[in-house]
Amino acid sequence: AQSVTQLDSQVPVFEEAPVELRCNYSSSVSVYLFWYVQYPNQGLQLLLKYLSGSTLVKGINGFEAEFNKSQTSFHLRKPSVHISDTAEYFCAVSEPDSGNTPLVFGKGTRLSVIA
Amino acid sequence: DAGVIQSPRHEVTEMGQEVTLRCKPISGHDYLFWYRQTMMRGLELLIYFNNNVPIDDSGMPEDRFSAKMPNASFSTLKIQPSEPRDSAVYFCASSFSIYGYTFGSGTRLTVV
Numbered sequence: 001a002q003s004v005t006q007l008d009s010q011v012p013v014f015e016e017a018p019v020e021l022r023c024n025y026s027s028s029v030s031v032y033l034f035w036y037v038q039y040p041n042q043g044l045q046l047l048l049k050y051l052s053g054s055t056l057v058k059g060i061n062g063f064e065a066e067f068n069k070s071q072t073s074f075h076l077r078k079p080s081v082h083i084s085d086t087a088e089y090f091c092a093v094s095e096p097d098s099g100n101t102p103l104v105f106g107k108g109t110r111l112s113v114i115a
Numbered sequence: 116d117a118g119v120i121q122s123p124r125h126e127v128t129e130m131g132q133e134v135t136l137r138c139k140p141i142s143g144h145d146y147l148f149w150y151r152q153t154m155m156r157g158l159e160l161l162i163y164f165n166n167n168v169p170i171d172d173s174g175m176p177e178d179r180f181s182a183k184m185p186n187a188s189f190s191t192l193k194i195q196p197s198e199p200r201d202s203a204v205y206f207c208a209s210s211f212s213i214y215g216y217t218f219g220s221g222t223r224l225t226v227v
Contacts, residue, residue, distance in 0.1 A: 043208075105158045
């Protein structure tokens with residue numbers, strides 16, 4: 001069964017600095033990968049997804065992620081963060097060839113942007 | 116489109132009382148998911164439906180929890196009797212395919 005590991009539970013970063021949030025997954029078959037963002041007191045919103053094609057995926061708010069099959073990773077990056085990026089970020093995985101199974105979410109990474 | 120609508124946004128109840136959480140999915144979506152979020156356990160899938168039929172309820176913690184989807188536009192998650200350890204944020208999400216989740220804003224449940 002697939003699983004997701006988000007290596008950092010909290011990431012503090014100064015405003016306008018770059019950030020990388022790490023995500024590794026465990027699966028032996030093809031995968032679909034997602035990043036969601038949760039702002040305080042809100043539900044999760046889709047940032048970006050990888051289903052197939054280019055391994056570099058661009059999402060909303062200037063975020064991008066790169067699918068690396070050999071390293072089973074899907075790290076999220078932003079070259080310059082803003083205060084408004086402070087939120088919790090969740091990586092999720094699904095195995096499309098295993099039938100219609102729901103997404104499996106990581107435990108989340110709390111990004112704190114410091115002014 | 117109003118998105119996934121959950122009610123109430125906040126619920127405070129006493130231990131032993133019945134609690135009912137409600138969800139209206141996006142029209143046309145054929146999947147509906149109930150998740151629970153806590154600091155300790157993160158985001159846990161409780162149950163999900165496809166075309167109003169429960170597909171997997173293995174995440175439902177105990178018999179005190181039950182969920183129904185009587186039609187395509189409404190689902191409930193019921194806890195009876197409630198316990199303090201049920202305190203959490205409960206999210207409903209719907210999807211047209213298994214992957215295109217849209218989450219509601221959640222219900223914050225506090226059991227005292």
